[in-house]
Amino acid sequence: NAGVTQTPKFRILKIGQSMTLQCTQDMNHNYMYWYRQDPGMGLKLIYYSVGAGITDKGEVPNGYNVSRSTTEDFPLRLELAAPSQTSVYFCASSQVLGRSYEKLFFGSGTQLSVL
Amino acid sequence: KNEVEQSPQNLTAQEGEFITINCSYSVGISALHWLQQHPGGGIVSLFMLSSGKKKHGRLIATINIQEKHSSLHITASHPRDSAVYICAVIIQGAQKLVFGQGTRLTINP
Numbered sequence: 001n002a003g004v005t006q007t008p009k010f011r012i013l014k015i016g017q018s019m020t021l022q023c024t025q026d027m028n029h030n031y032m033y034w035y036r037q038d039p040g041m042g043l044k045l046i047y048y049s050v051g052a053g054i055t056d057k058g059e060v061p062n063g064y065n066v067s068r069s070t071t072e073d074f075p076l077r078l079e080l081a082a083p084s085q086t087s088v089y090f091c092a093s094s095q096v097l098g099r100s101y102e103k104l105f106f107g108s109g110t111q112l113s114v115l
Numbered sequence: 116k117n118e119v120e121q122s123p124q125n126l127t128a129q130e131g132e133f134i135t136i137n138c139s140y141s142v143g144i145s146a147l148h149w150l151q152q153h154p155g156g157g158i159v160s161l162f163m164l165s166s167g168k169k170k171h172g173r174l175i176a177t178i179n180i181q182e183k184h185s186s187l188h189i190t191a192s193h194p195r196d197s198a199v200y201i202c203a204v205i206i207q208g209a210q211k212l213v214f215g216q217g218t219r220l221t222i223n224p
Binding site (some may be wrong): 102103109 | 145146148150156157158159160162163165201203205210211212213214215216217
């Protein structure tokens with residue numbers, strides 16, 4: 001199993017450009033998450049999904065959009081990149097059944113710079 | 116005040132010392148995760164707890180639901196344990212994760 005795969009690993013954008021960060025998991029997990037980690041800071045939740053077709057906002061959703069058309073894929077879209085979106089982005093997944101929670105699995109991260 | 120607070124924020128110790136990292140939270144939770152982030156940036160899940168205690172090698176995690184507190188212990192610490200340790204809780208009914216700010220651990224040889 002590959003686990004959680006994120007692409008690209010690095011990207012530089014100009015202000016106003018758009019891009020999609022890809023995230024795929026092959027563990028059939030129902031829960032998927034997008035986080036950002038600013039330099040020296042903790043992780044902040046951008047969006048999450050509890051299953052295909054269902055997404056919800058986290059702490060810092062402004063400037064981002066997500067979709068979850070399949071169990072495996074959870075892409076994160078930046079429509080109009082701004083310098084404040086310079087950060088490291090992590091995708092994660094987990095299996096949750098009722099009150100039973102399993103470990104989180106993280107992608108390797110995407111380092112994004114907006115100049 | 117953050118919903119999840121970790122202490123200490125930074126911890127430096129000598130190889131072999133017993134390490135304790137604390138996590139307190141102010142909300143009802145369904146479960147709590149302990150994560151490890153190495154200097155290269157990758158994040159690995161160490162434990163997922165909803166009650167009691169778990170042990171894996173030299174790592175032990177405990178949780179007290181009534182006191183809204185969890186601890187991560189490392190026995191016989193080693194320089195390779197140097198990393199940022201992060202506590203994250205799943206808020207009851209909200210199904211989303213909230214993270215502590217992390218504890219930066221440095222183990223000197």
